[in-house]
Amino acid sequence: MRAKTRSVRGLLLGAMAMSAALALLLMGAFFTLFSYDLEDVILGRVVATEANRQAAEQGPSGQSIPLGMTTYVGHESLPPWLAEALPVELPRREREVRAPGHGLFHVAVRPDPSGGPTRYVVFDTTELASTTRHLRTTAGLLLASALLALLGAAVLSHVVARRLSRPLEALVAQVQSDTPPRAEGLGVSEVRALADALCARDARIRELLERERAFNRDASHELRTPLSVARGAVEILELDPPKDAETFGRLRQAVHHMVLLTEGILWLARTGPSEESCKLVSISREMVAVYGDHLTQGSVAVIIEAEAEVLAPLPGSVARVMLGNLIKNALAYTSEGRIDIRITPEDWSICDTGVGFGRVEPERTGFGIGLSLVERLARRFAWEMSITALEPHGTKVRLTWPSQPVT
Numbered sequence: 001m002r003a004k005t006r007s008v009r010g011l012l013l014g015a016m017a018m019s020a021a022l023a024l025l026l027m028g029a030f031f032t033l034f035s036y037d038l039e040d041v042i043l044g045r046v047v048a049t050e051a052n053r054q055a056a057e058q059g060p061s062g063q064s065i066p067l068g069m070t071t072y073v074g075h076e077s078l079p080p081w082l083a084e085a086l087p088v089e090l091p092r093r094e095r096e097v098r099a100p101g102h103g104l105f106h107v108a109v110r111p112d113p114s115g116g117p118t119r120y121v122v123f124d125t126t127e128l129a130s131t132t133r134h135l136r137t138t139a140g141l142l143l144a145s146a147l148l149a150l151l152g153a154a155v156l157s158h159v160v161a162r163r164l165s166r167p168l169e170a171l172v173a174q175v176q177s178d179t180p181p182r183a184e185g186l187g188v189s190e191v192r193a194l195a196d197a198l199c200a201r202d203a204r205i206r207e208l209l210e211r212e213r214a215f216n217r218d219a220s221h222e223l224r225t226p227l228s229v230a231r232g233a234v235e236i237l238e239l240d241p242p243k244d245a246e247t248f249g250r251l252r253q254a255v256h257h258m259v260l261l262t263e264g265i266l267w268l269a270r271t272g273p274s275e276e277s278c279k280l281v282s283i284s285r286e287m288v289a290v291y292g293d294h295l296t297q298g299s300v301a302v303i304i305e306a307e308a309e310v311l312a313p314l315p316g317s318v319a320r321v322m323l324g325n326l327i328k329n330a331l332a333y334t335s336e337g338r339i340d341i342r343i344t345p346e347d348w349s350i351c352d353t354g355v356g357f358g359r360v361e362p363e364r365t366g367f368g369i370g371l372s373l374v375e376r377l378a379r380r381f382a383w384e385m386s387i388t389a390l391e392p393h394g395t396k397v398r399l400t401w402p403s404q405p406v407t
Contacts, residue, residue, distance in 0.1 A: 020153035051108030051121035074117035264321035278316040325370035
């Protein structure tokens with residue numbers, strides 16, 4: 001299964017949107033907790049200040065004092081509902097007491113240093129504790145602020161993502177157009193570095209390809225002369241065949257095969273277009289005749305199926321290289337059964353009952369330079385080649401070509 005891919009712009013927008021949402025969530029939680037804590041601290045300090053003042057002045061018990069505070073001396077003087085919430089022995093401190101049905105209170109506990117009754121200053125903060133009410137009334141405002149903040153973050157993310165993705169998209173367009181990448185106009189330093197690296201690698205690849213073409217061209221030209229001599233010698237010997245006909249046949253077939261390989265390598269070195277076409281049925285019969293007598297093992301039947309002659313956009317010499325190598329391999333690796341060559345206006349295929357592609361014995365692994373040459377020639381002329389291992393044994397090779405010649 002192919003992994004799901006996303007654009008750089010999409011990744012950046014998603015990451016920045018999630019970051020903005022997380023930041024707003026954390027800030028909202030922080031300010032909510034801060035509001036409650038600040039409220040508790042302020043109210044606690046207010047009641048503590050009053051309790052300290054009364055302790056210093058020894059104020060009266062049970063009297064109402066300003067700011068809604070009430071002072072109780074002794075635990076037994078507390079209202080029952082408040083006494084339940086406050087243990088008898090409490091150290092000097094301020095406590096928040098929430099009494100259901102009575103409200104919210106802040107209590108300052110001040111034990112008597114001389115061992116007398118504890119003084120409790122009770123501050124009724126039910127009406128003063130407004131954080132919860134404010135949060136409820138301002139929830140809509142907070143939500144609107146959050147949405148505006150997210151919108152601003154989205155706009156900023158979009159701008160940043162475009163500034164980053166545009167150079168990448170421009171670089172991709174340059175690579176897809178099969179032109180050397182250019183760093184000019186790419187405003188992001190990392191993208192410029194990537195363009196420079198791609199340009200350097202492109203130059204190295206072009207240099208290697210040119211070296212390969214030069215080598216193929218030179219090697220083919222160098223081989224042509226001795227092969228022409230050998231071919232001429234074989235033609236002369238055919239006028240008066242030697243007594244060892246089998247050896248002479250192998251020599252003739254080897255020279256013919258070398259000529260085809262050289263012709264194929266020479267075509268790989270050429271870069272120009274070709275508008276030639278060839279007759280696949282005739283060439284297939286010719287290649288079967290060349291290789292059949294010397295490579296057929298046991299009782300192997302070679303069948304050519306074609307309703308009529310088929311013209312394909314390929315030079316005849318290249319077709320002989322490609323079809324000849326495929327037929328030669330099928331004959332070499334099929335010891336019994338049959339080899340079917342099927343030719344239609346859309347494709348050329350060969351099926352054998354041999355050991356099968358990928359199942360060759362270790363000592364016979366590989367198909368030599370022939371199959372590699374066929375694959376490279378197929379790419380050179382925009383043909384498609386597929387190799388399939390058949391069950392229980394055998395191989396099928398299929399060649400298809402474009403509707404128009406390669407230009």
